[in-house]
Every structure is written in structure tokens, then in C-alpha cells.
Amino acid sequence: MMGDARPIGVFDSGVGGLTVLRALNARLPGESTLYLGDTARVPYGTKSPAVVTRYSLKNAAFLVDRDIKLLVVACNTATAAALPALEQGLAIPVIGVVAPGARAAAAAAPPSGRVAVVGTPATIKSGAYTHALRALRPDVEVVGRACPLFVPLAEEGWTDGEVPRLVAERYLGDLRGRVDALVLGCTHYPLLKDAISGVLGPGTRLVDSAEATAAEVAERLQSAGLLAPAGAVPHHGFNVTDVPDRFVEVGARFLGRGLPGAEQVDISFA
Amino acid sequence: MMGDARPIGVFDSGVGGLTVLRALNARLPGESTLYLGDTARVPYGTKSPAVVTRYSLKNAAFLVDRDIKLLVVACNTATAAALPALEQGLAIPVIGVVAPGARAAAAAAPPSGRVAVVGTPATIKSGAYTHALRALRPDVEVVGRACPLFVPLAEEGWTDGEVPRLVAERYLGDLRGRVDALVLGCTHYPLLKDAISGVLGPGTRLVDSAEATAAEVAERLQSAGLLAPAGAVPHHGFNVTDVPDRFVEVGARFLGRGLPGAEQVDISFA
Numbered sequence: 076m077m078g079d080a081r082p083i084g085v086f087d088s089g090v091g092g093l094t095v096l097r098a099l100n101a102r103l104p105g106e107s108t109l110y111l112g113d114t115a116r117v118p119y120g121t122k123s124p125a126v127v128t129r130y131s132l133k134n135a136a137f138l139v140d141r142d143i144k145l146l147v148v149a150c151n152t153a154t155a156a157a158l159p160a161l162e163q164g165l166a167i168p169v170i171g172v173v174a175p176g177a178r179a180a181a182a183a184a185p186p187s188g189r190v191a192v193v194g195t196p197a198t199i200k201s202g203a204y205t206h207a208l209r210a211l212r213p214d215v216e217v218v219g220r221a222c223p224l225f226v227p228l229a230e231e232g233w234t235d236g237e238v239p240r241l242v243a244e245r246y247l248g249d250l251r252g253r254v255d256a257l258v259l260g261c262t263h264y265p266l267l268k269d270a271i272s273g274v275l276g277p278g279t280r281l282v283d284s285a286e287a288t289a290a291e292v293a294e295r296l297q298s299a300g301l302l303a304p305a306g307a308v309p310h311h312g313f314n315v316t317d318v319p320d321r322f323v324e325v326g327a328r329f330l331g332r333g334l335p336g337a338e339q340v341d342i343s344f345a
Numbered sequence: 346m347m348g349d350a351r352p353i354g355v356f357d358s359g360v361g362g363l364t365v366l367r368a369l370n371a372r373l374p375g376e377s378t379l380y381l382g383d384t385a386r387v388p389y390g391t392k393s394p395a396v397v398t399r400y401s402l403k404n405a406a407f408l409v410d411r412d413i414k415l416l417v418v419a420c421n422t423a424t425a426a427a428l429p430a431l432e433q434g435l436a437i438p439v440i441g442v443v444a445p446g447a448r449a450a451a452a453a454a455p456p457s458g459r460v461a462v463v464g465t466p467a468t469i470k471s472g473a474y475t476h477a478l479r480a481l482r483p484d485v486e487v488v489g490r491a492c493p494l495f496v497p498l499a500e501e502g503w504t505d506g507e508v509p510r511l512v513a514e515r516y517l518g519d520l521r522g523r524v525d526a527l528v529l530g531c532t533h534y535p536l537l538k539d540a541i542s543g544v545l546g547p548g549t550r551l552v553d554s555a556e557a558t559a560a561e562v563a564e565r566l567q568s569a570g571l572l573a574p575a576g577a578v579p580h581h582g583f584n585v586t587d588v589p590d591r592f593v594e595v596g597a598r599f600l601g602r603g604l605p606g607a608e609q610v611d612i613s614f615a
Contacts, residue, residue, distance in 0.1 A: 123588040
């Protein structure tokens with residue numbers, strides 16, 4: 076087996092998926108990645124499943140054209156709305172963030188425990204996490220909560236101080252001391268971990284699906300014989316559908332390191 | 346003269362333009378209107394001029410196909426980015442919100458006064474208000490300030506209480522007592538008037554371009570002989586590019602009355 080040097084494709088509506096890419100790069104340092112942020116149509120979280128599915132199929136087609144070996148849907152809203160359509164339409168493996176996140180939450184919850192899921196209005200409305208969690212752990216009680224202001228707060232970089240604390244209090248204050256685990260069901264939310272933990276208190280464990288997703292990608296590549304050959308020099312490409320300025324600026328906070336630059340591509344009307 | 350019963354076309358990226366439609370309906374109660382909210386691609390305020398122009402031309406083409414007699418660009422970002430392209434491409438009159446808003450601000454500012462303009466990152470970056478204001482009143486000092494969180498706050502309905510007050514304080518606190526007038530340079534912002542005034546204090550007059558825009562539309566229809574015939578029964582249509590649920594729910598707050606329902610149309614890939 077020589078391995079497969081083709082990149083892993085990753086898409087999100089914008090910068091949020093960079094938290095998943097970060098975990099992926101840390102877990103699989105020898106793998107090349109190609110990231111696509113659909114910044115011309117961001118955000119997805121307040122849009123309908125039909126529109127999100129249409130955009131997701133376009134994003135996937137773009138990445139598949141660039142010869143990726145596996146697709147990561149690094150956006151909870153897109154996973155919740157479009158994963159079946161993507162799996163059906165593509166010949167390569169497709170991994171979303173919901174199932175790994177649900178498995179991590181299921182592992183974190185005590186018997187007959189309570190789990191909260193926070194996400195965009197679209198993700199919460201889909202019930203995707205609730206279904207996945209209840210299938211794994213029928214004894215667990217699940218409560219979903221849409222927190223639409225968390226995305227703009229994270230993008231604005233207002234991740235600490237009074238404003239995020241008050242916003243988190245307003246969304247989640249009534250859950251304080253009442254849930255064993257909370258799933259960060261949106262790839263933007265890890266940036267607001269401190270504000271969210273501060274409101275919920277030390278008894279609630281925060282679950283981030285980024286690492287669980289990276290672990291699943293590693294397993295899938297391994298079992299399919301698709302890991303990059305030993306000694307391969309990885310390449311990390313970034314594409315966006317609007318001009319890259321804001322993506323590069325805001326994205327560095329999500330990726331945890333400077334972005335090397337991103338190329339604008341036109342897939343909106345392709 | 347029999348008048349012209351065709352509707353006035355109005356577009357915005359989403360619900361924000363309903364504040365302009367509201368002023369238009371109040372000022373011209375006999376006129377029919379056709380509103381288009383591009384909810385599949387909202388928001389425009391964080392996107393590039395090229396992308397906003399592309400979307401604006403699609404929106405305008407949709408409305409022109411439905412035989413409107415005049416187009417109102419009820420979105421500051423779209424006006425700032427795309428007004429010249431729209432004027433050049435259409436055979437009917439086109440009215441944006443920036444020039445009327447700038448005229449109202451120019452009238453409100455004392456000699457050698459100071460005017461602040463708040464808007465989306467795209468509107469502020471364009472400098473459209475600053476240019477328009479300086480052309481009218483070279484003696485006036487203009488300061489622009491992007492306030493990206495105001496849009497999600499208004500859409501979430503968090504228009505009073507501690508969160509909007511703190512957000513307004515963080516964006517505008519340093520301007521307290523230092524500006525004579527402030528232009529609400531985004532159609533979402535009138536919903537946050539109280540929070541903004543509370544931070545700036547009673548010495549700052551808030552200027553909303555909706556009424557100034559409605560007055561300009563009235564004038565233009567009158568001078569072109571395009572007013573609706575006396576006794577005409579007006580019709581008000583609403584179209585959106587994503588499913589109408591959220592638009593109808595959130596939009597009622599912006600329009601100040603219940604929305605009669607909205608029809609989804611597909612112009613994204615037309």
C-alpha cells in the first residue's frame with residue numbers, strides 16, 4: 076500500500092469550520108487539506124434545509140472536482156440539513172460533525188443524565204442531535220436551544236467580557252446546574268467556551284465535536300487504506316466564494332494560527 | 346393624466362427594508378408595492394461590493410420582470426455598492442437610501458457640526474455617506490462606525506434591555522456628547538433607536554433615512570406623472586428567496602403590522 080496523497084476536502088459556510096480543520100490538522104499532520112468557506116452566502120444557520128442543501132451540494136461538487144479523497148462537512152447546519160443528500164450524491168466517504176459530536180456527548184453523560192445542545196436555529200429545528208443522542212442513549216434527556224447571537228459575537232471577536240456573558244446568560248441561564256453535558260453544536264461556539272461555562276457552572280461538561288470528528292476521519296482513512304503515504308509533505312489550501320480579506324482576518328482566530336491566504340472562487344452560479 | 350397603477354418595487358437583503366416600506370406605505374397610501382427580501386443570501390453587510398452588486402442586479406431584474414414603475418433600493422449596503430450599476434442597467438427610476446439619508450443629516454447638523462454614521466462594515470467601508478454628506482455640507486465633520494452586531498440584535502428582537510445597551514455602549518460610548526446628529530445608516534437600526542439614543546445622550550439627533558426616502562419617492566413619482574390614479578386600490582406583495590416563515594415572523598416587527606404572507610421565489614440561480 077502506497078497510501079493516498081490526495082487532500083481531505085472540508086467545507087463550511089464561512090470561518091466556523093476552521094475549528095474542525097484545526098483539530099484535523101493536529102490529529103493528522105501528514106494529511107493535505109482543501110478548505111472551502113462559502114462566504115458569499117454565509118450564514119447557513121438561519122436558512123431553510125432546502126437552501127442549505129442546495130448550497131452544500133455546490134460546495135461538495137467544487138471540492139470533488141479538485142480530487143479530494145474524503146469530504147468533511149464542517150458545519151452543523153449543513154450536516155443536519157444535507158448529509159443524506161451528500162452521501163447519496165458522492166462516490167467518496169462523507170463525514171459530518173453531528174454523529175461524532177453526539178457520540179462524544181453520549182460518552183460524557185451519566186446514566187439518566189441531561190444533555191443540552193446549543194446551535195443555530197436551523198440545527199436545533201432539525202432535531203439532528205436529539206435524534207442521534209437518543210439513538211445512542213435512550214436514557215438521556217436532551218434539551219435543544221438555538222443561540223443565534225453566538226455566531227456574530229464569535230465573528231466580531233467579542234468572546235470575553237460582559238456582552239458574551241450576558242448573551243449566554245439570557246440563552247442558557249435557566250439551565251445552570253441542571254445539565255450534565257452541553258454540546259457545542261455549531262463550529263463557531265468553541266470560541267465562546269468560557270462565557271458558556273461561566274453561565275452553566277463547573278457541573279456541566281462542554282463537548283466540542285471538532286476533535287471527535289477528527290478522530291472519526293482518522294479511523295475512516297485508516298480502515299479504507301486512504302492515509303497519506305509516510306513522509307508526504309502536506310499542503311493546506313483555502314478557498315472562499317467572496318473576497319478573502321475578512322475570512323483571512325477573522326479566520327485566524329478560529330484556526331489558531333495565521334491563515335496563509337485564501338483564493339476566491341466563483342461557484343455561486345456555476 | 347390617468348396615473349400609473351403599477352407597483353413600486355422595493356428590495357432588501359431581508360427584513361430590514363420593511364422599515365423603508367413602512368414609511369413608503371404611510372407617505373403614499375394609494376400606491377401598490379412589491380417587496381423582495383433576498384433571504385437566501387442575507388446578510389449583505391459583511392460581503393464584498395462585487396458580490397452585493399451581483400445579488401442586487403438579480404433582485405432588480407426579478408422586480409422589473411413584474412412590471413414595477415420605480416425601484417427603491419431599501420438597503421444601505423446595496424445602495425452603497427450597486428446604485429450606479431442599477432441606474433445604468435434599468436430603464437425606470439431608481440432611488441437608494443443613502444442620498445435621502447445624507448440630505449436629512451445635512452439638514453439636521455449645525456454649522457461646522459459633527460455627524461456620525463453607523464452602518465454595516467460594507468456600508469461604512471464604502472464611504473458612501475461620508476462622500477454624500479461632505480458634498481452637501483463641506484463644513485461638517487463626519488465619522489463612520491461599523492456596528493455589525495446591531496443587525497443580529499434587531500433580527501433576534503433584542504431591542505431593549507441590557508444587551509443592546511452594552512453593545513451600543515461598546516460601539517458608540519466614545520461619541521457620547523460629541524456628535525450633533527447620527528445617521529442610522531442601515532435599515533435594521535431604527536429598531537435600536539432607544540439603545541443608541543440612550544448611549545449618545547439627548548444632544549444627538551437620530552436621522553432615519555426611511556422617511557426621507559419615502560419623501561423622495563413621492564416627489565419623483567409626482568414630477569414624472571407616475572402617481573397611482575386617484576381611487577386606485579393598492580396591493581402589497583411580498584416575495585422572499587428562502588422559505589417565508591422567519592421573514593413573516595421577524596418582519597412584522599420591522600413593518601409595524603402583521604405581514605399578510607410572503608411567497609418564495611427562486612432567483613438564486615436564474
